[in-house]
Amino acid sequence: MQSKELNKDSNLRVLKEIAELLNEGTEISPLLKKVLQKLLEGTGVTTGWIFFIDHDGRHTVVSTENLPEALEKNNCNPLKKGSCWCIEWFKNGTLTKATNIIECRRLEKAMRNKEETNGIAFHATIPLQSGNEQFGLLNVSAPEKREFTANELALLESIALQIGSAIKRIRLTKKEQEIALIDERNRLARDLHDSVNQLLFSLTLTARGGAEMTEEESTKNTFKHIQTLAQDALTEMRALIWQLRPSGLEKGLIQAIKAYGEMLGLSVKTNLCGVLSLPAQVEESLWRISQEALNNCKRHSGQNDVEIAINVGKCKVEMTIVDHGIGFLYDKGKALPSLGIESMQERAEALNGIFTLESEPGKGTKIYTKLPY
Missing domain, CATH: 3.30.565.10 (Histidine kinase-like ATPase, C-terminal domain)
Incomplete structure (x- = not known):
């Protein structure tokens, strides 16, 4: 009983520390790396990696921690290329909770090629989601571990749900920031168009009128030079307005x-x-x-x-x-x-x-x- 209580306390501590990390994070990739590190420190797993999977089924490796040489070689190319059970199940909608993967394809291939896997042959895979929105997979493993217990899977599922909520929060925040930036660009573009742009246009017309009104050659050339400079400045200003708000x-x-x-x-x-x-x-x-x-x-x-x-x-x-x-x-x-x-x-x-x-x-x-x- 005492061992179970200690294990329960340990799980609660891991959940609390990961929740604090996720609550503070504002950038997804470095945040996920810290979460993987904390997960490996506080549980029995030794290796972890995270896939993001887009709507077209393409997967991206966004974070890894303590990978064996067979998966880490060539900048994690064995993880980036090809498919596997967990990704296929995710794509066809059958992977909805933490699951044991028996005989990982990628690790199987590495062992057939006699590559170093650090004793890892199996892993657990957990979908990263928030409500009905899914983002990807959390995969974890440990040497000689064939199967994760129900309690271990429940802990991993709780962590994955926290990660999913944090991903959604960060993406929504960034979307709001992008909208605010676009609004500010549009405001600046309007202000420049209504003020500086109009002043430069008026200066161009004034200089052209001055050149037509005088007969003195040097004065006429001065007005023409002013007109040219004003026209160049007007072109630059219009280009700047375009950069702020592309028409x-x-x-x-x-x-x-x-x-x-x-x-x-x-x-x-x-x-x-x-x-x-x-x-x-x-x-x-x-x-x-x-x-x-x-x-x-x-x-x-x-x-x-x-x-x-x-x-x-x-x-x-x-x-x-x-x-x-x-x-x-x-x-x-x-x-x-x-x-x-x-x-x-x-x-x-x-x-x-x-x-x-x-x-x-x-x-x-x-x-x-x-x-x-």
């Missing part, structure tokens, strides 16, 4: 890119392969990357023709932006040449994507972006 994005990414290029005075040729139906975050990143590329073309390429190709695959989208302008000398082994190009790379890498830049003097510039979704 036309609601009509599709291609339309928005072409309209933005026209606003800059560029001739944008687009080519789309596949159906352009992307998650909002992916579309936003492609839009911002193309904006910066078009700005750079306008300022630095020395010509006005740009080619943009977008290729949409089953789980990835590729965008290539090419101009045939003056180009520049770029060494791939060194830092990127500007903050704008760095921001493009950061946007791509934030979504686990790829960004590359190619340029040579006299041969133009090519920007390539690939994003998973």
